[in-house]
Amino acid sequence: MKNIAVLQVGPLMPIVQESITEEYGAVRLPDPPAEREEFLRSRGGSFEVAVTSGKVGVGTELMQALPNLRAVINFGVGYDTTDAAQAFERGITVSNTPDVLNDCVADTAIALYVDVLRGISASDRFVRRGDWLSKGNFPLATKASGKKVGILGLGRIGKVIAKRLEGFDCEISYHSRHPVTGVSYRYEPSPRDLAAGCDVLIVAAAGGAGSAKLVDAEVIAALGPRGYLINIARGSVVDEEALVAALLAGKLAGAGLDVFADEPKVPEDLLALDNVVLLPHLGSGTHETRAAMADLTLANLRAFADNGSVLTPVEP
Numbered sequence: 570m571k572n573i574a575v576l577q578v579g580p581l582m583p584i585v586q587e588s589i590t591e592e593y594g595a596v597r598l599p600d601p602p603a604e605r606e607e608f609l610r611s612r613g614g615s616f617e618v619a620v621t622s623g624k625v626g627v628g629t630e631l632m633q634a635l636p637n638l639r640a641v642i643n644f645g646v647g648y649d650t651t652d653a654a655q656a657f658e659r660g661i662t663v664s665n666t667p668d669v670l671n672d673c674v675a676d677t678a679i680a681l682y683v684d685v686l687r688g689i690s691a692s693d694r695f696v697r698r699g700d701w702l703s704k705g706n707f708p709l710a711t712k713a714s715g716k717k718v719g720i721l722g723l724g725r726i727g728k729v730i731a732k733r734l735e736g737f738d739c740e741i742s743y744h745s746r747h748p749v750t751g752v753s754y755r756y757e758p759s760p761r762d763l764a765a766g767c768d769v770l771i772v773a774a775a776g777g778a779g780s781a782k783l784v785d786a787e788v789i790a791a792l793g794p795r796g797y798l799i800n801i802a803r804g805s806v807v808d809e810e811a812l813v814a815a816l817l818a819g820k821l822a823g824a825g826l827d828v829f830a831d832e833p834k835v836p837e838d839l840l841a842l843d844n845v846v847l848l849p850h851l852g853s854g855t856h857e858t859r860a861a862m863a864d865l866t867l868a869n870l871r872a873f874a875d876n877g878s879v880l881t882p883v884e885p
């Protein structure tokens with residue numbers, strides 16, 4: 570067993586959990602609040618590395634209760650649940666699992682895109698209800714090819730989504746904090762300008778304080794009643810109340826959502842809407858991609874244990 574004290578924070582894939590327990594004797598942080606508090610009081614100072622997932626993370630208070638923490642190894646590309654600012658201030662290394670999930674998350678964005686515009690899930694329900702027999706043809710939908718698509722956040726995943734949309738002959742524009750070099754897509758100076766100039770807005774920006782409610786009521790209004798919103802990033806990037814209000818009022822044509830503000834809770838009002846496709850945050854959820862994420866998570870932990878640095882660090 571290697572000589573580094575590892576804390577498991579939250580549930581992990583069985584292969585990751587088994588490996589960190591076998592190789593490092595990792596200890597799981599208790600979930601019940603009273604037990605957790607006592608555990609951290611008596612043992613918090615002993616852990617050097619925390620292994621967690623993007624879903625749970627090492628938040629502000631937990632990080633404070635781990636005074637000798639040197640690394641947070643995060644399963645997932647998103648690390649918005651971890652207090653990265655505190656980590657960087659304290660010189661704590663943070664790693665994530667970039668790139669290995671680009672294909673699957675981009676595929677999910679495209680699946681939502683085609684589904685929402687063409688009404689695939691809605692028409693599946695139509696067939697199952699027997700409406701094809703009793704009501705006749707399914708109503709006409711919206712063409713998916715050749716649309717103007719705006720991508721909010723042209724990072725690793727955003728670029729793969731754009732590449733897939735080129736195959737649909739889409740005209741692609743984007744907004745990121747800075748224009749991205751080496752791409753031919755049109756840069757828009759703000760989320761509002763991006764939304765005003767496209768038919769479909771795809772949210773692919775990282776979560777966290779910097780992107781909170783970047784898609785607000787004004788951006789949704791700019792997208793307009795013929796516009797569609799797809800979100801495969803984080804629920805926090807969209808003002809969910811404004812989104813629901815626009816959909817209920819017919820001020821947005823439809824939405825495809827893999828992520829929500831308070832998962833696994835989904836706004837009740839969306840459940841009855843046929844122009845909305847709702848997924849349970851499954852963007853990276855394939856055997857192949859989760860295995861690759863597990864491998865990278867373990868490789869980061871092993872590299873840190875062996876030489877004090879990780880393979881895919883999060884940059885401050």
Ligand code: 8YV
Nearest residue numbers: 622623624644645646647853
């Ligand atoms: C994971 C994700 O489901 O990588 C991410 O940021 O959102 C997903 O791939 C999640 O992080 C696992 O906790």
